[in-house]
Amino acid sequence: xxxxxxxxxxxxxxxxxxxxxxxxxxxxxxxxxxxxxxxxxxxxxxxxxxxxxxxxxxxxxxxxxxxxxxxxxxxxxxxxxxxxxxxxxxxxxxxxxxxxxxxxxxxxxxxxxxxxxxxxxxxxxxxxxxxxxxxxxxxxxxxxxxxxxxxxxxxxxxxxxxxxxxxxxxxxxxxxxxxx
Amino acid sequence: xxxxxxxxxxxxxxxxxxxxxxxxxxxxxxxxxxxxxxxxxxxxxxxxxxxxxxxxxxxxxxxxxxxxxxxxxxxxxxxxxxxxxxxxxxxxxxxxxxxxxxxxxxxxxxxxxxxxxxxxxxxxxxxxxxxxxxxxxxxxxxxxxxxxxxxxxxxxxxxxxxxxxxxxxxxxxxxxxxxxxxxxxxxxxxxxxxxxxxxxxxxxxxxxxxxxxxxxxxxxxxxxxxxxxxxxxxxxxxxxxxxxxxxxxxxxxxxxxxxxxxxxxxxxxxxxxxxxxxxxxxxxxxxxxxxxx
Numbered sequence: 001x002x003x004x005x006x007x008x009x010x011x012x013x014x015x016x017x018x019x020x021x022x023x024x025x026x027x028x029x030x031x032x033x034x035x036x037x038x039x040x041x042x043x044x045x046x047x048x049x050x051x052x053x054x055x056x057x058x059x060x061x062x063x064x065x066x067x068x069x070x071x072x073x074x075x076x077x078x079x080x081x082x083x084x085x086x087x088x089x090x091x092x093x094x095x096x097x098x099x100x101x102x103x104x105x106x107x108x109x110x111x112x113x114x115x116x117x118x119x120x121x122x123x124x125x126x127x128x129x130x131x132x133x134x135x136x137x138x139x140x141x142x143x144x145x146x147x148x149x150x151x152x153x154x155x156x157x158x159x160x161x162x163x164x165x166x167x168x169x170x171x172x173x174x175x176x177x178x179x180x
Numbered sequence: 181x182x183x184x185x186x187x188x189x190x191x192x193x194x195x196x197x198x199x200x201x202x203x204x205x206x207x208x209x210x211x212x213x214x215x216x217x218x219x220x221x222x223x224x225x226x227x228x229x230x231x232x233x234x235x236x237x238x239x240x241x242x243x244x245x246x247x248x249x250x251x252x253x254x255x256x257x258x259x260x261x262x263x264x265x266x267x268x269x270x271x272x273x274x275x276x277x278x279x280x281x282x283x284x285x286x287x288x289x290x291x292x293x294x295x296x297x298x299x300x301x302x303x304x305x306x307x308x309x310x311x312x313x314x315x316x317x318x319x320x321x322x323x324x325x326x327x328x329x330x331x332x333x334x335x336x337x338x339x340x341x342x343x344x345x346x347x348x349x350x351x352x353x354x355x356x357x358x359x360x361x362x363x364x365x366x367x368x369x370x371x372x373x374x375x376x377x378x379x380x381x382x383x384x385x386x387x388x389x390x391x392x393x394x395x396x397x398x399x400x401x402x403x404x405x406x407x408x409x410x411x412x413x414x415x416x417x418x419x420x421x422x423x424x425x426x427x428x429x430x431x432x433x434x435x436x437x438x439x440x441x442x443x444x445x446x447x448x449x450x451x452x453x454x455x456x457x458x459x460x461x462x463x464x465x466x467x468x469x470x471x472x473x
Contacts, residue, residue, distance in 0.1 A: 048209060050201040059201035061209060065217075071468040072235035073426060080218040081392040086354055089214065094202040154392075 020102070022138050022175035024049035029062060029171050031146070033164035040074065040164075042067040049173050051138060053102050058112065058140070059094040060173070082153050088120040097140070100131050107132045112142055118151040129171070138175040143168065216301035219311060219351040220359075222428045223270055223278070223295075224462050225385045226399040226417035227436050227444045230359060231313040231349040233297045234272030237470025242268040242282070246437040246460035249450060259458060266439040271469075286438035288322035293343075301350060310350040317343040319440040330369075338369035343441035345383075358386040363401065365446050374412075379405035381445050387421065395421040397430070401445045415448045430462035 030043035044067045049060035064083040069075040079085040095114010110131045115122050129142030147166045148155065155165075220230035223240065234240055244266045248259030256262070268282030268291075276297040283290055299312040321339040324330060330338075342365070349359035361383030370377055385399035397419040406412065417434035435452035436444035450456030 048205050050205060052201065057201055059205055061202060061205040063209075063212075065214070070471045072238055073466045073468070076218050076235075077423075077425075084354070090206070090209075092202055092205075094200060 020053035021178040022051040022053060023178050024051075024060070024173045025137075025176045026174040027060070027172070029060075029169065031067075031167040031169045033167040035164050040069075040167075042069045042075070042078065044068070047173075049175070050178075051097070051140065051173070051175050053133075053138065056097045056100070057095075058097050058114075059092065060171075061090055061092045063089060064091055065089070082148075082155070083119055091116075091118045093117070093125075095125075097129075097131060102133065105133055116146075118146065119153050121151040123150055136176060140171070140173045140175070142171045144171075145169070211305050213302050213306040214304045216303075216311065216351045219301070219349050219357045220387055220397075221395060221421045221423050222430060222462070222464055223280075224430065224464075225359065225387070226397055226419045226430070226432045226462075227415060227434060227439060228361060228383060228385075228399060228401070228441065229293075229295065229313075229315055229345065229347060230385075231297070231311045231347045233276060233278040233295050233313060234270050234466070236272045236275045237468060238272050239467045239469050240270040240464050241467070242266070242270065242462060242464045244268070244439055244460065244462040246434070246439070246458045249456045249458055250433075251455035251457070264437050264439075282439070284319075284439050284443065286440075286443050289319050289438070289440050289443065290322065291317060291319040291440045293317040310348055312349075313347045315343065315345040315347060317345075317441060319343070319442050334369065341365060341367040341440075341442040343445075345441070355389040356386070358384075360384055361401070363441065363445060365441050367442060367446070374407060374410055375446065376405045376407070379403055379446050381405070383445075393423045397421055397432075403445060411449065412446065413448050413451050415444045416452045426466045428462075428464045430464075432460045432462070433457050434460060 027047035027049060028043060028045055029047050030041065032041040033039065044062055046066040047060050047062040051058045064085045065079055067078065069078065093114060093116050095112055098111050098113060100108045100110045108131045110129055111126060112129055113126045116125045127142055127144035129140060132139040145166050146169050149165065220232050223230060223232050223234065245263045248256050248262040250258045252259050264286045266282050266284040268280055270278055270280035272278050278295040280293045294316050296314045298314050299308065301311045302308045319341050327334040343363065345361055345363045347359060347361050349357055351357045363381045363383060365379045367377055381401045381403040383399065383401040385397065387395045387397040389395040399417045401415050403414055413435060415434060415436035417432050419430050419432035422429045435450040435456055436448040437458055438444050438447060
């Protein structure tokens with residue numbers, strides 16, 4: 001009994017090795033919307049993400065405040081009025097990449113399924129993307145639409161014509177293996 | 181049975197090994213400094229300044245005016261027949277450094293300011309309880325037209341005045357921000373029986389947000405250097421801020437009509453509580469001149 005138990009305890013730290021953990025080295029999440037008067041776009045390169053190729057599990061975490069706009073005033077309004085970044089300081093995705101073969105070294109069409117949290121609202125999403133395993137690195141890309149009303153993001157009526165009701169989100173990560 | 185027991189013991193470990201990646205990311209991201217932003221909607225509270233500076237590369241055009249006193253009655257259309265105007269430009273040289281110039285029809289004054297954001301309220305890794313901005317300004321009165329209209333020894337330099345302020349603000353919550361404004365106004369020339377050259381004042385103001393785009397504001401300056409037989413009053417203002425995209429509309433009622441510190445802190449001639457209240461607007465439009473990378 002004790003022998004088996006100790007064996008498990010000894011083996012426990014090695015459990016990590018059975019996972020193929022990757023951490024994002026470069027990240028890029030952007031969104032774009034075509035308003036009636038002006039287009040709105042911003043990008044965030046301070047996103048952190050972990051990918052486990054063994055299980056397909058993936059997660060990313062970002063601060064809305066890190067989105068950079070060309071117009072700084074728009075950036076303030078984005079955080080103050082729409083994302084309410086003081087109340088909801090983080091947005092995240094947590095889920096699984098499905099439909100890939102870890103041994104395949106070509107560009108693969110995959111799907112990401114899981115929970116997207118924006119503005120304090122969590123919803124299940126299922127979006128297409130690509131996965132590319134090249135030597136030591138893994139690239140993950142996806143592009144999907146987010147409807148503002150799904151995440152309870154209210155656009156004040158007074159500026160409604162400026163803001164589209166949905167935005168196109170682009171996600172692009174470059175991963176390298178986690179080295180302990 | 182024993183094996184089952186072991187499995188049971190290990191089950192949390194297995195779950196942990198698989199644990200959620202998001203929790204790990206969250207654990208790593210805990211140690212950041214979050215700077216408070218949007219303490220006020222505009223660079224002006226009502227008559228005076230807020231701690232807000234313009235972001236690098238943005239230019240704000242400010243059109244402000246103050247109507248006549250509403251107790252002027254129907255003949256003066258409750259003050260709407262006359263108005264004093266200030267046209268101004270504020271530019272963000274750096275996020276922490278703004279420069280502004282303006283022309284005020286009150287006393288035909290040209291003014292100029294430098295605003296330096298010195299301290300920022302923050303939470304997280306570095307916690308700091310308030311924001312502070314230093315304001316330095318100068319103003320030149322072009323009125324009256326001839327020096328001799330004032331007195332024989334009045335010189336051009338006597339038309340100058342200077343303002344120094346430390347604007348201290350704290351955003352207590354999303355909806356409540358308060359500001360203190362220790363101020364000094366130096367006037368090169370004064371009527372000595374009525375005024376000091378150096379005048380010290382403490383301003384107090386704040387805003388309460390009613391909705392995401394609408395806020396109510398108030399601002400009051402107490403002039404500690406006011407002489408007993410001064411003909412002037414302390415300026416009090418109440419306002420509503422309405423923000424629409426690149427515009428901020430500030431609707432105010434105040435007893436002050438001048439929009440430079442000299443004018444409203446030290447030379448407000450009307451008594452708010454006597455009904456000498458003026459309606460006014462500050463309208464701003466921000467342009468992004470330099471695109472951020």
